[in-house]
Amino acid sequence: MTLINHKFTLAARPAGMPKRTDWTYGEEPVRELADGEVLIKVLYISLDPAMRGWMNDSKSYISPVAIGEVMRALGAGQVIASRNSRFPVGQFISGGCGVQEYFISQGDGLIALDTRIAPLPVFLSTLGMTGMTAYFGLLDTGRPEPGDVVVVSAAAGAVGGVVGQIAKIKGCRAVGIAGGDAKCRYLREELGFDVAIDYKSEDVARALRTACPSGINVYFDNVGGEILEAALANLARGARIVICGAISQYNNQIMQGPRNYMSLLINRASMKGMLVFDYVDRFGEAVREMAGWIKVGKLKSREDIVEGLETFPETFLKLFSGENVGKLLLKVAEPESN
């Protein structure tokens, strides 16, 4: 029986918000494995704001996706055929699978997953790149001290929710910025944030001034734009700003820079970029610590799972409309039963 792989390839480089026609949905038969290769059935695909940047033809930390190439994405799957002794049939893995149903790998970059530790989606969420970004971005770049005020934007998103929870675990005051009352309630009631600011109904700069009367010690930025400016306007002396993302700007033709960046001088503060890929060697320690926190109920992992590979374009756009809560995943298939 020949397997058929359905996939999304990049058709055009979007100007502004992507649309379905920026990808081509196509199919092809899955080829035979060569020696050393494994065939993986994709079960979940991770949808991340960074994917928008990979669609642009500009210099970045990674080469752009080429036109005609499978859309780049991380995901989790199961080995269903193997000519590589490191990855036997039945093994669950995560890796750069692309937006498709099957992919063939020589094993490089694949991570074997132990589903006794956590369900598969959690390995793409709190125990995956998302959680690693929060963990190393906050602890290594933000360097919070107990008692510090930690503010995070897109706080109901995949990274932000973990940042706030780790801040609480580390004895900080956690202030989250999110859009809408439901998300703000989720932050306070489910994730234990001390304060949640609704940017859709509040003046964020003023709300931060009220919530952080002695200023922000660590600001973890996922959004850029006016919310970054509101945070800059409320820094404490020696504050650290972690630049993790700028989702409000990714679909703009011309990005807006923070007009009040001289607050860095006034407050002897710093703004530093972080990329999770730099911490690959330390993922093991982080996963062990985070899994421990999950086990004792200190850290909650939430996934927003949408079914069906073919919904990819519309599901991906939920990231930019602010519709999702927690980690947005595409469920592609069920694991093999035997």
Next chain:
Amino acid sequence: MTLINHKFTLAARPAGMPKRTDWTYGEEPVRELADGEVLIKVLYISLDPAMRGWMNDSKSYISPVAIGEVMRALGAGQVIASRNSRFPVGQFISGGCGVQEYFISQGDGLIALDTRIAPLPVFLSTLGMTGMTAYFGLLDTGRPEPGDVVVVSAAAGAVGGVVGQIAKIKGCRAVGIAGGDAKCRYLREELGFDVAIDYKSEDVARALRTACPSGINVYFDNVGGEILEAALANLARGARIVICGAISQYNNQIMQGPRNYMSLLINRASMKGMLVFDYVDRFGEAVREMAGWIKVGKLKSREDIVEGLETFPETFLKLFSGENVGKLLLKVAEPESN
């Protein structure tokens, strides 16, 4: 004989570029000294871009100059009457003198100067706040390593020229950005910069790409605006940006933020503000080291001295038109001869 003090007081808060009528030039008799006070005859006044910020009624690292108050400025002078044993008559000092001919102090914040080490103007320049800003901004915030590429803007200015020379002393490659051919020749031929880029005739981003093929390791920013963006576009991995000033923006009603600040993420780079006042405890060590460099000819100090207190408004504006080379000082009077 009653002394008459001439002084500039702040008359209005300028919108945009200041003009003469934003100050009032007035006079008043010098009052009698109380116990513990000294009377200082101002000899030189330091003209600094930061003074523009002090004219604005906005939250900063220091309170604004009040309307009617003497315009704040650093300067050097001589004690001509004293009821304070720490500062005898004849002693040269530096301190916050204001834009005036005489001032009375209780001695707090005054620094006694030894004119056998260097001429008085040098104590307001390379051995003063200006030199301290360059020294601690570069070495403490920029943390250059031998072989690093250090880029500085406003390189023919007071701070920039010292930054480039210290970079060379520390074994770095020094690239200066300045306006006009004369300044660029001065950087290369007098101060020993490896490369000088003329922002008035060159595309700075392109010139930086050529001058720094493996990227900028340390960028010391005095100007902000498009030159900051050009530097951001050419960072090496792990680059440090020192935010010292933003002279291109000080007279703008709305500042422009660096639109490509996400280069901090792409390059895992940082942008950090510095204020020289935080290093007061370490000025002694820096002055000793800098004086040693001056003595052996490794570090040149250049002052651009304009005579006459009454020229203050026009002389101050030379900072913003880019007319001065080196440290801009106003000479107010000669020292007492006996």
